[in-house]
Amino acid sequence: MKKPIMPADEIEPRIVQRADVAPTDGFSLVVDGHFKTHYDNENAAQEAGAELLDRFPMLQVLIYDAATRTRSPLH
Template sequence: MRKTITLTEETQPRKIQRADVAPAEGFSLVVDGHFKAHYDDEKAAKEVGAELFGRFPMLQVLIYDAATKTRSPLQ
């Protein structure tokens, strides 16, 4: 017997962010030289970065600003 599978919802295409390409807008976390998460405002990026650094102090956590294309350490 074969069961038929019906899709109830259409799947949305995923927005894939490559870790080796710098984002064009917003702020991103850079952990040990790799782009990780993307945020729209700097405050959110700093909060998550500080929480991550608090749990894992051996990591190098930077905030990347796409507008100025600079990386700054957490304060």
């Protein structure tokens, strides 16, 4: 079965976040020194980081605050 082809004006552009460039706003998870998922608030980043650390305790997970350009450990 063939997939329907969407016209070019209906295709949404992908938002690609590069892992080697620090975000300019919000909060991001830094996993083993690499930027990962982006969040709008610190609480969401803390919860996601805690869940990730519970599943994979061998990882080093930090929260990056783009406003102050600092990395902090999970609380």
